[in-house]
Amino acid sequence: MRIVGGVGTSHVPAVGAAIDLGRQEEPYWAPYFEKIQPARDWMAGRDPDVCVVVYNDHASAFSLQVVPTFALGVGPRFEPADEGYGPRPVPTVEGHPELAWHLAESLILDEFDITIVNEMAVDHGLTVPLSILFGQPEAWPCKVIPLCVNVVQYPPPTGRRCHELGRAIRRALDSYAGTDAADLTVAVVGTGGMSHQLQGERAGLVNPDFDAAFLDALVADPDTSRMRPHSEYLREAGSEGIELVMWFVMRGALGDEVREVYRQYHVPTSNTGNGLIVLEPVDA
Ligand code: DHB
Ligand code: FE
Numbered sequence: 137m138r139i140v141g142g143v144g145t146s147h148v149p150a151v152g153a154a155i156d157l158g159r160q161e162e163p164y165w166a167p168y169f170e171k172i173q174p175a176r177d178w179m180a181g182r183d184p185d186v187c188v189v190v191y192n193d194h195a196s197a198f199s200l201q202v203v204p205t206f207a208l209g210v211g212p213r214f215e216p217a218d219e220g221y222g223p224r225p226v227p228t229v230e231g232h233p234e235l236a237w238h239l240a241e242s243l244i245l246d247e248f249d250i251t252i253v254n255e256m257a258v259d260h261g262l263t264v265p266l267s268i269l270f271g272q273p274e275a276w277p278c279k280v281i282p283l284c285v286n287v288v289q290y291p292p293p294t295g296r297r298c299h300e301l302g303r304a305i306r307r308a309l310d311s312y313a314g315t316d317a318a319d320l321t322v323a324v325v326g327t328g329g330m331s332h333q334l335q336g337e338r339a340g341l342v343n344p345d346f347d348a349a350f351l352d353a354l355v356a357d358p359d360t361s362r363m364r365p366h367s368e369y370l371r372e373a374g375s376e377g378i379e380l381v382m383w384f385v386m387r388g389a390l391g392d393e394v395r396e397v398y399r400q401y402h403v404p405t406s407n408t409g410n411g412l413i414v415l416e417p418v419d420a
Contacts, residue, residue: 137312137320140182141397141416142390143175144354144383145268147191147327149219149260150406155267156225168410171400172268178397178414179269184323185316186232186279187269188239188305190385191261191327192287194219197253203289204251206301208243209258209282210236217257226263226272232279234314239281242308248301258282265327268412278323287328287379295362295381302388309389326386328379330401331372332408341374342409347401350380351413355396358387373409386415393418 151168154160160169196217198204212231216223243250262282270277283305286292293301302324309322330347333339350373353361362384369377387394397414404410 137309137317137322139306139309139390139417140184140321140323141178141414142324142326142386143269143412143414144326144386145175145265145412146329146408146410147261147264148405148408148410149264152224152260152264152267155272168402168405171402172412174398175400175412175414176269176271179323182321182323184278184321186235186281186320186322187325188281188283188322188389189262189265189325189327190283190285190382191265192379192382193284194259194261195288196259197256198284200289203286204284205286205293206248207251207253207284208236208240209253209256210240211254214256214258214280214282216263217259219259224260224263226267227275229258229262229266229276229280229282232281235312235320236281238312238314239305239308242311243301243304246304246307248304256282261327265325269325283385285382285385287381292366292378292381295364295384298381298384299358299362299388302385305385306389306391324386324389326383328382329373329377330380330409330411331374332376333374334376334407336375338374340407342403342407343372343374344401344403344409346372347409347411351399351411354383354387354413355394355415358384390415390417391419
């Protein structure tokens, strides 16, 4: 098993709609899609067998009746969710049950209380990053292990907990001895953010200075920046900026030192600061 790298990216639903509706060349969208092309090229070059995608469900698979803090998809496939406009016209996500069950076992025995999910629909939090990274293929070019983090219902987990979960994922990947373990390549994707607030008096809030500082610290000093309190995300990055804690899961899986390969930041897409970062472990 080898970790080829990690990507953090916003998962703005309007980006998925722009792709599905063929609007990528339109003046509003073209500059954004130009900026993500290097990430697509990087992904195509690394061509991982599996992507572990850390994302939040937006009350699509889980209603407010059940809100798991961390939920891992161990099933063989996950259908795109109907978020009110019909499911996105994207391929079914193929899972990797053997590796996913190993992750579940390793993480739970490592004292992370993961909810095991055999069946769930996956919403824009997961499918939009796949579209950002892979475009519009007939089938997704890799297996996907969905890892849901609750950032919708207070209290979400801390950045520190997410970072430690990422480190535990790395330990789990390193101990994988499944039938395909020898040659397996894995990428980890953290999604959500960046600064955005979708409702209330500050709807439309975008804070590029916060977003840039978040990325700098995510790369260089995650052990300090993971301590940022929820109130600071709320104040500086808006009510949905808290999605950024999920990027720490990706960061933790890459090891202590990373190389920054690419970064883009674009405003506007919907009402968000839309960022993306590509990282590689220095030991890869
Ligand atoms: C929007 C929704 C999201 O889940 C998100 O992370 C960013 C933007 C939106 O509805 O625009
Ligand atoms: Fe979101």
